Amino acid sequence: DVKVTQSSRYLVKRTGEKVFLECVQDMDHENMFWYRQDPGLGLRLIYFSYDVKMKEKGDIPEGYSVSREKKERFSLILESASTNQTSMYLCASSVAGEDYGYTFGSGTRLTVV
Amino acid sequence: GQNIDQPTEMTATEGAIVQINCTYQTSGFNGLFWYQQHAGEAPTFLSYNVLDGLEEKGRFSSFLSRSKGYSYLLLKELQMKDSASYLCVRSGGSYIPTFGRGTSLIVHP
Numbered sequence: 109d110v111k112v113t114q115s116s117r118y119l120v121k122r123t124g125e126k127v128f129l130e131c132v133q134d135m136d137h138e139n140m141f142w143y144r145q146d147p148g149l150g151l152r153l154i155y156f157s158y159d160v161k162m163k164e165k166g167d168i169p170e171g172y173s174v175s176r177e178k179k180e181r182f183s184l185i186l187e188s189a190s191t192n193q194t195s196m197y198l199c200a201s202s203v204a205g206e207d208y209g210y211t212f213g214s215g216t217r218l219t220v221v
Numbered sequence: 222g223q224n225i226d227q228p229t230e231m232t233a234t235e236g237a238i239v240q241i242n243c244t245y246q247t248s249g250f251n252g253l254f255w256y257q258q259h260a261g262e263a264p265t266f267l268s269y270n271v272l273d274g275l276e277e278k279g280r281f282s283s284f285l286s287r288s289k290g291y292s293y294l295l296l297k298e299l300q301m302k303d304s305a306s307y308l309c310v311r312s313g314g315s316y317i318p319t320f321g322r323g324t325s326l327i328v329h330p
Contacts, residue, residue, distance in 0.1 A: 148322065150320050152320075198264075207312050209254060210310075212264050214263050
């Protein structure tokens with residue numbers, strides 16, 4: 109019973125390409141998050157969204173944008189991929205206003221060559 | 222900031238007990254999560270502490286001291302499958318989580 113689905117497990121893209129990472133959750137969660145995870149740096153928040161069409165910058169938004177047209181879908185966009193964006197990207201969702209924890213997708217390992 | 226400090230790596234023997242410590246900034250604190258992450262996989266929820274004290278859940282227990290900004294995860298009767306990264310996660314204002322860098326636990330026979 110998959111609850112947070114990321115469209116790709118592994119992705120290889122070329123420098124300068126526009127990249128879309130998709131995340132879909134079926135738990136009717138209000139909050140959705142995009143993180144990147146790098147060795148020695150842990151999880152860093154890129155963007156999050158409290159509701160449809162709402163988005164907030166996280167700690168490292170540069171080079172990224174997001175889209176939330178529907179409640180269940182939160183997309184991360186790399187406008188012009190660069191090699192320093194090679195990373196593991198994790199999507200997560202949570203219930204609004206409560207600390208019920210976060211459910212993560214299985215991650216997308218993106219390599220930019 | 223909301224710095225979270227936890228050891229980078231720990232090793233332990235199968236069958237033993239290990240305690241993973243975490244310290245965090247206390248201002249604007251809501252609660253403290255622990256997540257387990259196996260290599261190449263997504264983090265999975267282990268525990269959540271809001272009040273001071275120890276909460277036990279099978280082989281895993283989690284402790285919180287809000288006044289000290291301190292938590293630990295206690296793993297008993299270690300098994301090889303417990304080799305993973307353990308993430309200390311602080312929940313603060315607006316319920317946006319802040320993740321520690323994780324403690325890589327290596328369990329050897």
